[in-house]
Structure formats: structure tokens, C-alpha cells
Amino acid sequence: MEKATEELIKETAKDIFFKQGNLHATTQDIADAAGVNRSLLNYYFRSRDLLFEQVYNEAVQSKRSQLDEALDADLPFREKVERFIDVYLRDMRKYPFKEAFLISEINHKDFVLKNKKKSAKLISFLDEIAAEMKKGTIRTMDPMHFLVNLFSMLSYPIIMSPLYQQLFNLSHTRYENFIDERKDIILQSIFI
């Protein structure tokens, strides 16, 4: 049991799902990309489903801690939002299709979501947003909408990049620049 190889396989699976966005990849695809024998996948993970489960759980976990980390910082509101954007954008650039993978797994067959409560950090951040609205630096609305706007403007253009690259007829590198500009655009769009 070589932990490094187990990791290699798992990371390769993540690359295929989250980076390339190939949500239909087979175990053979994964083994080939990892440069190992397909038997090894069964050796380490017993079955395809268990590998998927691990990848899924770690994706959820990473998104969760990403959020908590960003919201936990002891910073003024605007800096906190900037930090949030940085953290989020970095992960989206590394793994553009992570969220798409999550959704596709959730919608696949008899998948059941665990019914988690809102995290304490999230609730307190929603309060912070509300307070900021009273101060007048951002528009007044249900703080959930504020947060969803933020997530949307961050994630969507990256997830849908193949579509928008084509719609706007931009080269790959030109679209990369476009994404680079997002942080300022978003800040500009949410702060009054």
C-alpha cells in the first residue's frame, strides 16, 4: 500500500473530472492518464464507485473549507471579500469544473444530499453583509442574494468558458485575460 500511488490515482481522477471536465471518464481513462494499470484502481479503491465517492467527498470538503477559510479571516469587509475572491478564483482556475462535477453527481441517480445546517461562519458572514448594507457601501438586498451574486460572477464564466469563448469568439489566451479582469469587475459591481 503505497500512499503516494493512491494519491496519484485520486489526483489524476480529479484532473480528468475537475480540470478537463470529462464527466464521463471510465476507469480505463483514469488509469491511462495516471500511467498505471487499471487493476491498481481496484486494488486501492475496490471499485469505481468508491473512488468516485472519495473524489466527491473531497471536492465537497475542499469547497467547504475554502469558504470557511475565506470567511474566517479577521479583516474589514472589503478586504474579506477581496480575499474571498482570490481564494475562490484560484481554485476555479485550477479546477474549473469541480462544481460541475458535483452537480452531475448529485443529479445522477439516487443520490441523496446530507441535510446539513448552515455553518456558523456562514451565518455570521451573512450578518456582516447586512451590517455593511446599513453602512451603505453595498446595495441593500437579502444577504443571500448578495452572496449568490458573488458566487455567480466568480464561477459561471469559468465553468462555461467553452461556451463564452465561442460566443465572443475569443482565443484561449484572450479568454484567460478576460478571467483575470474578473476580480476588479466583480468588486466594481458589488460595491457602490
Add this chain to the structure above:
Amino acid sequence: MEKATEELIKETAKDIFFKQGNLHATTQDIADAAGVNRSLLNYYFRSRDLLFEQVYNEAVQSKRSQLDEALDADLPFREKVERFIDVYLRDMRKYPFKEAFLISEINHKDFVLKNKKKSAKLISFLDEIAAEMKKGTIRTMDPMHFLVNLFSMLSYPIIMSPLYQQLFNLSHTRYENFIDERKDIILQSIFI
């Protein structure tokens, strides 16, 4: 060759992919949902791939004409944007995962996008956006960013609804209401 049945099958496939978001559905799943024999799929579409191709092409086509229709109207800017939101939201509510399907197909294997030019209507709408910025009713930025912001705030919360329902711990109907509120929120967010 009963056109109605062919349509039934195709529409059922769209329901499964675009409504339920089950991007891994098999031909058997589709046949069952349509209440027909699996042989009929081959009878009408020859193969699974050809069915997928039709569904894909019609999805692209519908998105395209949806956009053109909204942008083609001879209306003042704000009304045009409102109309755009209406058209778009209606389709997203009917087929929340249409875009997710498109992305998953595009990323799947050796898919190649046809290199289309920007549509004339799109270009003229980008000009309209720029003009509106000069008038000062919306913030100044690259019009593409304006448009992407709009798309993002419209689409993302719907595509990702399973995730955000859970994050905010909202019931299905409560999330429906949340989406209902999006139009005003978006207008509020993009107009100064």
C-alpha cells in the same frame, strides 16, 4: 415513421438531461421514461450518438435564438434587458441543466466546436451597452463583462440550485421563491 413519437423520445431525452440533470442517462433510461421500447430509439435515431447529437444541436440552437430574440426587440435599453431576463429565466426554469449538458458534451472526448463568428445582433447589443454606459445608467466596463455578469447572475443560481439549497438550508419551495426574486435583484445590481 410517426413524427410525434420521434418527438416524444427526443423531448423525453431533453427532460432527463435538461430538467433532471442526469447527464449519465442510458438509452434504456430514456426509453423507460418515454414509455417506449428501447428498439424504437434505434429505429428513429439509428444510434445513441445520433440522438445525443440532435439533442445537443437543438439545445445550442435554442440558446442562440433565445439570445437573438431577446436582443432583437426594438425597445429602450432597460426594457430590453428586462425582456432578456424574462426570456432567459423562463427557459432556465424549464430546463435548468441545459447549459450543464452542453458543457459536459463539449468536454467529453474529442468534441470540436464549430468556430462561429460573433453574431451581428450580439455585436450591436454590445454597442448598445457601451452607449448606455456613456449615458451613465450602468457602470462603465468592457461590455462583455456586463453581459457575462448578467448571464452569470441569471444562470448560475439555477444550475447550482442543489448546492445552494443545501448551503443555505432552504426547502425546495423556498428556493423557488428565491429564484423568483432574482429578476429584481439582478436589475438592481446592474443599473446604477
Add this chain to the structure above:
DNA sequence: GGAGCGTTTAACAATTTTGTTAAGCGACAA
């Protein structure tokens, strides 16, 4: 050199999915 470990190879079995074919059924129309 021999033992142990991680990995590969290879051969299969099992399962799932897709594609094909021919016969038959029921309704409706000529």
C-alpha cells in the same frame, strides 16, 4: 541470495450498455 513490497501482466468473468433482427400484435384504412 532470498524475502517482501508495489506494481504489472494477462487472462477471464460478470455486468452493462448498445445495436440488430425477425416475428407478431392491434388499430385503422382501403
Add this chain to the structure above:
DNA sequence: TTGTCGCTTAACAAAATTGTTAAACGCTCC
């Protein structure tokens, strides 16, 4: 009534995917 048409049934073939197993290979470490 006799066809024909749309569809089903059923039985298979073919292919793709997944899971299992045993033997062997190349290390490294003793």
C-alpha cells in the same frame, strides 16, 4: 378482410466497462 403502419416483444450479438485472480517482475532491504 386484407394490408399496412407503428410499435412491441424477445432473443441475440457485439462492444464496452468493470471486477477478480494468479503469476511474475523489478526493487530494495535484510
